[in-house]
Structures are given as C-alpha cells and as structure tokens.
Amino acid sequence: MNTQQQQSQTRHTIHLNVNGTDYALAIGEAVGTVAPSDTLAHTLRETLGLTGTKISCDQGSCGACTVIMNGKPILSCMTLTVECDGARVETIEGLEDADSGELHPLQQSFVDNSAFQCGFCTPGILMSTKSLIDQDPHPTRDSIKQALSGHFCRCISHYEVIDAVCEATAKGGDHE
Structure with missing residues (x-):
C-alpha cells in the first residue's frame, strides 16, 4: 500500500x-x-x-x-x-436542568403562554430565543421579533412566542 x-x-x-x-x-x-x-x-x-x-x-x-x-x-x-x-x-435537550429535570424558564414560559401548538418548530424557536436572552437578558419586543425572523411556523401566532419570551425575561426587562 x-x-x-x-x-x-x-x-x-x-x-x-x-x-x-x-x-x-x-x-x-x-x-x-x-x-x-x-x-x-x-x-x-x-x-x-x-x-x-x-x-x-x-x-x-x-x-x-x-x-x-x-x-x-x-x-x-x-x-x-x-x-x-x-x-x-x-x-433543545440541553435546556432542561439535568439534575432536577426542571424546564428552563424559557421553556416553562412557552408552556404557560401556549406558545406552541404541534411543537415541531418549537425547539428551533426556543434555541433562537435562548441565544438572544443569553446575549441580552432583557430584550425588547423588537429584538425578539428580529431573533425570530428566520422562523416559519404555520401552527401558531408569533405573538404568543413574543409574550412568552417577555414573561421569561420580565425581571427588569423593557418590553415596549
């Protein structure tokens, strides 16, 4: 050889x-x-x-x-x-707390705000919004919309997603 x-x-x-x-x-x-x-x-x-x-x-x-x-x-x-x-x-599997099994606050907020329907697109949407809040813990509604601009979902309105992200980051965030 x-x-x-x-x-x-x-x-x-x-x-x-x-x-x-x-x-x-x-x-x-x-x-x-x-x-x-x-x-x-x-x-x-x-x-x-x-x-x-x-x-x-x-x-x-x-x-x-x-x-x-x-x-x-x-x-x-x-x-x-x-x-x-x-x-x-x-x-998406990495968001849940490995020790306690608790959902990430962002995931819990999606549940609380009905920010998903079939759930197929939800992991990608969650990962984009997670990246956003890692960079900016208190994003504006406009920056949330910008982070979601590459996502296309036929099942839900993105209004629920925006509300869920706002709720998850509400501690001191400006969401005007």
Missing part, C-alpha cells in the same frame, strides 16, 4: 461538545462513522440520538433545525458536521 492509500484510509476524528458531553466522531464512509456530507442536524438526530432538533424544509428556510453553536444560533441542516470540529453545541 502506498502512502497516498494509507492517508486516504486514515480515519479523521472531529470533537464536539454537545449539551456538556464530549464526543469524538470518526469521519468516513464506513458504518459507525460520520460521512463528510452529513449535516449537523443529521449527526445530532441519527448518530447521537438527540431527536429534539427537527429537520423540516432541509434548506435553511424555516429555522426548525436551529441549535446554538459556540453561543450563536445556526441552521444545523445547512452546517456540515465536519465544519464543527471543536465546537460547543447546545440543543
């Missing part, structure tokens, strides 16, 4: 931290590896079993697949897993 063949058979590994857990994922075409063409959404759902991240349009138009990577919301259906080496990823 020549050097080029040896290099092509060498497995490359990428490292991800997802919801506080470190993963080493071999990149390749064999069973049990992540293909170079796999999206982060596919890897989260099919390889890691984190099915809360939804794939809807699979073209980056609806926002359902939104996760937080390195502190910023991204469309996981448009991001290749191989581009995420060394990244810190937060999914």
Whole structure:
C-alpha cells in the first residue's frame, strides 16, 4: 500500500461538545462513522440520538433545525458536521436542568403562554430565543421579533412566542 492509500484510509476524528458531553466522531464512509456530507442536524438526530432538533424544509428556510453553536444560533441542516470540529453545541435537550429535570424558564414560559401548538418548530424557536436572552437578558419586543425572523411556523401566532419570551425575561426587562 502506498502512502497516498494509507492517508486516504486514515480515519479523521472531529470533537464536539454537545449539551456538556464530549464526543469524538470518526469521519468516513464506513458504518459507525460520520460521512463528510452529513449535516449537523443529521449527526445530532441519527448518530447521537438527540431527536429534539427537527429537520423540516432541509434548506435553511424555516429555522426548525436551529441549535446554538459556540453561543450563536445556526441552521444545523445547512452546517456540515465536519465544519464543527471543536465546537460547543447546545440543543433543545440541553435546556432542561439535568439534575432536577426542571424546564428552563424559557421553556416553562412557552408552556404557560401556549406558545406552541404541534411543537415541531418549537425547539428551533426556543434555541433562537435562548441565544438572544443569553446575549441580552432583557430584550425588547423588537429584538425578539428580529431573533425570530428566520422562523416559519404555520401552527401558531408569533405573538404568543413574543409574550412568552417577555414573561421569561420580565425581571427588569423593557418590553415596549
């Protein structure tokens, strides 16, 4: 076997931290590896079993697949897993308190304000709004609308979502 063949058979590994857990994922075409063409959404759902991240349009138009990577919301259906080496990823499964099982205050506010219906788009909407309140704990209604501008949901009115975010951040927030 020549050097080029040896290099092509060498497995490359990428490292991800997802919801506080470190993963080493071999990149390749064999069973049990992540293909170079796999999206982060596919890897989260099919390889890691984190099915809360939804794939809807699979073209980056609806926002359902939104996760937080390195502190910023991204469309996981448009991001290749191989581009995420060394990244810190937060999914909807990471919002719940791991010790107590309590919902994140934002999740609880969505429940209290009926800010979801079928729930398919809700994980992506929650992740975008979580990223927003991580950056600005007391966002205005306009900044909430801006954070939601990449989301398309046919089941609910975004008014309930905006109200839920306002309620979750009401301690000292200006929501005019």
